[in-house]
Amino acid sequence: MGFTKGFHQRGSGGGGSNIELSDSVDSSSTTTAASSLAVKTVNDKVSGKADIIHNHNDTYYQKSEIDNSINTLANSLYTVKANEGDEPSYLSNKVDNVTLTFEGSELRVKHVDGLTIGVADISRWLSGTSENIQSQIDGINESLLALTAGMEYLGKIETYADLESVGNKKNGNLVVVLADESRSGGRSMYVYSEDKGMWEFIGEFTFTDEFLALKDTPTSYEGADGKVVKVAGERLVFGDVDYGNLLNKPESTITQIDDSVTKKHEHSNLQLLETYTQTNVDLIKAVTDSHVHSNKSSLDRLGINARNKITIDGSEPQKSYFSGYVDVNQTVGMNELIKFKNSHSRNIGYDSDTGVFTLEMGKTYYYVVNMSADVRERSVFRLVKAATKSGIYPLAEITSKHNTDNKMSSGSLSGIVTPSDVTEYGIAFEPGRSSSKDQNMTVNREYTHIVIYEI
Incomplete structure (x- = not known):
């Protein structure tokens, strides 16, 4: 409000005039708390003095005193104090531009210590709702206060009949009926109203720790044995596990795996x-x-x-072999076997009484015989079959040596034999001519020997 009082000013000529204070102070500029307070203070002071001026013409305010008050008040316009002991200053001087700042003529919050969630995050969570976030929170709080005001939870009661028999009840008592026979046997929540003198039904009470209690889950476990929970759109459903959807599954197909199990041993x-x-x-x-x-x-x-x-x-x-010699001079007739004395042998049987040695069928033998004998004319000796004395080629010849002292001759016989059906053999002297069929031959011991060895 503006000033309604004036003050009296004396001129130099002794005259005076009343000047309205509202003409000197613009009461329309009191747009802040500080200016309103200043104007009010001036009004109060001037009003008191104005009464004196009007009622006591001989009492005056000095103009300088009033001007000083006006200047002081003008300087304090648009300044504020943070507390009683604070030096008043303009509001912009008290803003740190870190947590608070001016945007035009509005004071805005720039940063709140410890806040990690912004308005944009909260707005996204409340997408689809209306009104300011704070007003929504306030509305929720008011609803909770209204809902719980004066209520007292008494506990759970088995049946509705048990609820009717509750005594000492009072307004706001809250009870859960576990098996409400008045409402299809389900769970119900009631609150007692003294105004109505009765238990008021609030609604069905469904609170469970079962999986089906969640709003986006199946409505029943029926037929879900062995199934798993899967996401289908915006709901959870029971479903079978698809081998093709398994993560890190074997590269083999189901058929290949079954076949491997079948063949396992x-x-x-x-x-x-x-x-x-x-x-x-x-x-x-x-x-x-x-x-x-x-x-x-x-x-x-x-x-x-x-x-x-x-x-x-x-x-x-081990290879078989036989080595023999004649130890004494022997006189043998035609087709008689020469008897050798066994010197060395292995695996070749030999009979020194008959001069027969036994060779094995299928084996091959090499034999060497050196013969020295006294003969009258040319004769031969060779390997023969012991039983028949039939000769086996080759043969060796012994010829006579004519001189005045004696008649001696020698010869060397060698060959290879592989017995096939007969295994007994010997060395026999045979006449070289028909005229010598009946002659004998003396075998000299010094120069006669035999070697047979398997090859």
């Missing part, structure tokens, strides 16, 4: 199999080269030793 000789180093190529070649031997049992006796020699039953076979 164990090896009693697994430890032995793990020692095999043969490749598939080796096995294929072995199958290709495989065949059957009728004499497998005999072949199994053969082997190769470290000296790369053939072995029989693990031992290297």
Whole structure:
């Protein structure tokens, strides 16, 4: 409000005039609390003095005093104090431009310490709602206060009949009926009203820790045995696990896995199999080269030793041999076997009484005989079959040596024989001419010997 009083000013001529204070102070500029306070203070002071001026013409205010008050008030316009002891200053001087700032003529919040969620985040959460965030929060708070004002939870009661029998009830008592027979046997919530003198039904009470209690889940467990929870659109449903949707699943198909399980088996000789180093190529070649031997049992006796020699039953076979000589001069007739004395032999049987030695069928032998004998004319000797004395080629010739003292001749016989049906042999003297059929031959011991060895 403006000033309604005036003050009296005396002129130099002794005259005076009343000047309205509202003409000097613009009461229309009192737009802030500070200016309103200043104007009010001036009004109060001037009003008091004005009464004195009007009622006591001999009492006056000095103009300088009033001007000083007006200037002081003018300087304090638009300034504020933060507290009683604060030096007043303009509001803009008290803004740090960090947490608060001016935007035009409005005071805005720039930063709130500890706040990590902005208005944009909250607005996004409340997408689809209306009004300012704070007004919505205030509305929720008011609704909660209105809902719970004066209420007192008494607890749970089994049936509605039990609820009716509750005594000492008072306004605002809250009760949950577990099996409300008045409402299809479900759970119900009631609050007692003293004004109506009765329990008022608030609504069905459904609170559970079951999975189905969630709003976007299936309505029943029926038929869901063995199923899993899956997201379908904006709801959770029971569904089967699809092998194709498995993460990090084997590359094999279900058919291949089932086939592998069907073919699964164990090896009693697994430890032995793990020692095999043969490749598939080796096995294929072995199958290709495989065949059957009728004499497998005999072949199994053969082997190769470290000296790369053939072995029989693990031992290297020994070659047969015979070495003999004539120890005394012998006189033999035609087709008689010469008797040698055994010097060395192995695996060749020999009878020194008959001069027969036994060779094995299928084996091959090399023989060398050096013969020295007294003969009258040319004769021959050779290897013969002991039973028939039939000769076996080659043969060696012994010829007579004519001189006045004696008649001596010598010859050398060598050959190879492989017995086939007969195995007994000997060395026999045969006449070279028909005229010598009945003659005898003296075998000299110094120069007669035989060697037979298997090749």
